[in-house]
Amino acid sequence: MAPRGRPGLDDGAQIVSGQLGKTIQRLRKAYNLSLSELAEQSGVxxxxxxxxxxxxxxxxxxxxxxxxxxxxxxxxxxLASGEDAPFFEKLSRADTPLIVSEDGKVRLAIIGWIKTVEWLQWYDVTAEPGGALESDAHQRGSIECLSVLSGEAEVEVAGHAERVRAGETLRYRCDSPHVVRAVGPEPLRATMVCIMKAAVMA
Incomplete structure (x- = not known):
């Protein structure tokens, strides 16, 4: 039985289109896929x-x-896309995955693209005052970037702590256990990006 959505035309039928190659290349680059990665995923x-x-x-x-x-x-x-056709992918609030800390005070909405999760992770962070997010070590050389939109955070890595206020961004190695805390009287709102397999810093 053919997989759902498979076209019903003869599989051997050839497609002739001057835009097809450009369309495939544009979509591949939009997904940040190399030729080898697309070959592996498609079997072509x-x-x-x-x-x-x-x-x-x-x-x-x-x-x-x-x-x-x-x-x-x-x-x-x-088959139908023109060279300048835009790429849109909307995710509703209900469909956005959510991670909640053990103390229930910190919430991470996973707003990054699932296709990039192995090398880039992107979160929307909200936390009540006193909330703490404890994370295990990521891959060696990984870097995390915390941009505070409102409130104040304290990041602790390997026994060293640094505070980040609204409008500031803190970048730090996250290849050892680390903690992000909401400090101060106001709730914390921040964007956190984790770059996996980054170059190891000296």
């Missing part, structure tokens, strides 16, 4: 994807379907 050979992007071959419908699945877009969009 890297050399074939490269030829498609350079408009050096007319791919079969089955090939375009596999690429569209890997790029998480409909095959209609791949």
């Amino acid at each position: 050979a890297k050399s074939i994807i490269s030829q498609i992007e350079r408009n050096e071959t007319n791919p079969t419908l089955a090939t375009i379907w596999r690429l569209s699945q890997a790029l998480d877009v409909s095959i209609d969009r791949v």
Whole structure:
């Protein structure tokens, strides 16, 4: 049985389109995927994807379907998109994953892209005064960036603490256990970005 959403045309049918290669390349770059990564996710050979992007071959419908699945877009969009078509992906509040600290005072809304989670994580942080978020060590060389929008935070890493106030950004290594605390009388609101596998700092 064919997977849901698979086109009903002959899988061997070739697609001829002057914009197809540019569309595939634009979508791949929008997802920050290398040719090798797209090849791995789609099951289409890297050399074939490269030829498609350079408009050096007319791919079969089955090939375009596999690429569209890997790029998480409909095959209609791949075939119909013009070069300047915009990319939009909206996530509702209800669909945004939420992490709550053990003390229940800190909430992290995961607003980053799931496709980049292995190297880039992005959170919207809200915390009541006194709330603390304790985190285990991330991968060696990882860097966390905390930008405080309102309130005040204290970040503790390896026994050293630093305060961050509204309008300030603190960057710190997070490859050892670390704690972010909401200090002061006001609730904390911040954006936190974790860059995984960053270059190890001296």
